[in-house]
Amino acid sequence: MAPREDxxxxxxxxxxxxxxxxxxxxxxxxxxxVGGTVDRMLSLAxxxxxxxxxxxxxxxxxxxxxxxxxxxxxxxxDFTILMGDSASTGTAMPHAPWRPxxxxxxxxxxxxxxxxxxxxxxxxxxxxxMLDETRATAVYWARNRSTLxxxxxxxxxxxLLNKWAAGIGWVLAHGGxxxxxxxxxxxxxxxxxxxxxxxxxxxxxxxxxxxxxxCLLSPDPSPTVHSVYATxxxxxxxxxxxxxxxxxxxxxxxxxxxxxxxxLPEWRDGAxxxxxxxRAILLPCVTGLRNTSIEESSPAAALRALAPSTIxxxxxxxxENLQRLGRLVRSLPCLALKLGTERMQIPHVIKHWLNGQKS
Amino acid sequence: MDDETRWTLNAPQVVDETIDGEVMIIxxxxxxxxxxxxxxxxxxxxLRAGQAQRKIVDGIACGFTGEYSVISxxxxxxxxxxxxxxxxxxxxxxxxxxxxxxxxxxTAVPPPFxxxxxxKYLDMQQLLALDPIHETDERGWPHAKTE
Numbered sequence: 001m002a003p004r005e006d007x008x009x010x011x012x013x014x015x016x017x018x019x020x021x022x023x024x025x026x027x028x029x030x031x032x033x034v035g036g037t038v039d040r041m042l043s044l045a046x047x048x049x050x051x052x053x054x055x056x057x058x059x060x061x062x063x064x065x066x067x068x069x070x071x072x073x074x075x076x077x078d079f080t081i082l083m084g085d086s087a088s089t090g091t092a093m094p095h096a097p098w099r100p101x102x103x104x105x106x107x108x109x110x111x112x113x114x115x116x117x118x119x120x121x122x123x124x125x126x127x128x129x130m131l132d133e134t135r136a137t138a139v140y141w142a143r144n145r146s147t148l149x150x151x152x153x154x155x156x157x158x159x160l161l162n163k164w165a166a167g168i169g170w171v172l173a174h175g176g177x178x179x180x181x182x183x184x185x186x187x188x189x190x191x192x193x194x195x196x197x198x199x200x201x202x203x204x205x206x207x208x209x210x211x212x213x214x215c216l217l218s219p220d221p222s223p224t225v226h227s228v229y230a231t232x233x234x235x236x237x238x239x240x241x242x243x244x245x246x247x248x249x250x251x252x253x254x255x256x257x258x259x260x261x262x263x264l265p266e267w268r269d270g271a272x273x274x275x276x277x278x279r280a281i282l283l284p285c286v287t288g289l290r291n292t293s294i295e296e297s298s299p300a301a302a303l304r305a306l307a308p309s310t311i312x313x314x315x316x317x318x319x320e321n322l323q324r325l326g327r328l329v330r331s332l333p334c335l336a337l338k339l340g341t342e343r344m345q346i347p348h349v350i351k352h353w354l355n356g357q358k359s
Numbered sequence: 360m361d362d363e364t365r366w367t368l369n370a371p372q373v374v375d376e377t378i379d380g381e382v383m384i385i386x387x388x389x390x391x392x393x394x395x396x397x398x399x400x401x402x403x404x405x406l407r408a409g410q411a412q413r414k415i416v417d418g419i420a421c422g423f424t425g426e427y428s429v430i431s432x433x434x435x436x437x438x439x440x441x442x443x444x445x446x447x448x449x450x451x452x453x454x455x456x457x458x459x460x461x462x463x464x465x466t467a468v469p470p471p472f473x474x475x476x477x478x479k480y481l482d483m484q485q486l487l488a489l490d491p492i493h494e495t496d497e498r499g500w501p502h503a504k505t506e
Contacts, residue, residue: 105387298379300379300380300381304383307385308385308480309483311374315387318371318387319371322375322376322383322385326378330378
């Protein structure tokens with residue numbers, strides 16, 4: 001093994017390649033045992049991605065969040081993800097060839113990241129993801145769909161999409177995004193700052209909705225935001241303020257979450273965009289005042305709001321993503337969105353600001 | 360550490376970016392992130408340019424008004440703090456002494472010296488689940504400990 005600059009040891013390609021082969025073989029065996037694969041084609045930011053589920057086990061759990069990206073295009077996929085779970089297929093995961101101490105920050109596996117491979121084990125979902133860039137193929141395997149964390153159901157494939165996005169110069173960012181015909185705003189801030197409430201309040205009033213929590217950003221040549229997930233999350237008590245989502249009251253609340261998982265329905269009839277030009281970064285904060293207002297902020301404040309939670313979950317792309325986010329906040333107005341208690345006012349304030357950018 | 364000590368960013372586990380004079384530093388392993396302003400950002404800029412400790416102190420003493428000994432003690436203490444937080448590491452004495460040119464302030468009256476402050480934020484730690492309580496079974500996979 002060759003020492004790397006950070007002291008981590010890189011294995012030769014042989015060990016990760018052999019393990020990847022074992023995972024791919026497991027997927028094939030699993031699919032055969034449940035009557036074949038369930039294939040879905042996505043179009044994400046111009047790339048075609050084939051999801052090949054080993055049987056229906058994970059489809060119900062994960063497909064709703066991605067279904068708005070479905071395409072009927074017949075061209076060969078740019079990228080294939082072999083997906084499945086052990087419980088529904090009766091297929092055991094192969095023996096993990098690494099040591100317990102090789103589980104690193106954010107679940108990355110030492111010795112199995114680098115040289116075209118990227119391997120992440122997400123403890124909370126009991127989920128393994130392994131990417132082989134050379135084959136443009138990844139394996140996404142859960143032990144049991146019932147152990148998938150609500151965050152994974154709401155926003156599946158994050159580790160993989162983050163790595164893939166970094167490879168094309170983009171960032172899978174922790175932020176909401178909404179807009180009008182005049183463009184979109186990115187909502188950045190830590191959990192509890194009001195991203196989801198603001199995004200979903202805007203969607204309820206007919207604004208374009210791209211995300212409440214995670215979206216793809218392409219900083220160059222001009223900032224653009226892309227929708228990745230058709231879901232949103234709300235606390236049950238927030239639904240009372242957003243009657244548009246009243247039906248969500250009856251939806252199943254995952255046992256590992258205080259929030260309701262909401263499916264945004266309108267994508268199906270084309271009323272939701274998949275991509276929009278970005279006009280500003282808004283930093284929501286709850287004020288307790290009645291009215292909502294937009295005030296000047298700074299690129300540094302925007303970077304503080306956006307970067308840590310985006311980057312810390314993806315250490316292997318941390319440096320390049322921080323630079324890209326740095327370029328993004330320098331190129332856009334960065335504004336504080338002072339959220340008032342009159343929630344129905346919030347979309348109007350954002351719409352008014354976007355409208356004012358036309359002149 | 361001595362006057363000739365130079366530091367480098369503790370990459371790849373530490374990343375940084377400077378926007379409008381404010382430095383953001385993220386430690387990807389601990390989950391901590393930091394910001395620096397004013398004198399702290401100035402020290403960071405010099406450190407990242409490859410300046411040795413003595414030159415960093417002298418540069419700050421020229422750019423700010425204050426007692427040299429106070430500035431020197433304060434800057435050296437700050438550099439030690441950056442190292443303690445695992446954000447930087449000293450370069451080997453025999454490492455090539457390449458130094459980037461930095462633009463020095465040309466204000467007629469230097470601003471007063473205020474000790475550099477390392478603002479530290481801990482709110483990302485919970486996202487990391489750095490050390491999940493798990494055991495590894497015979498298959499090599501971790502499992503949650505059962506109560």
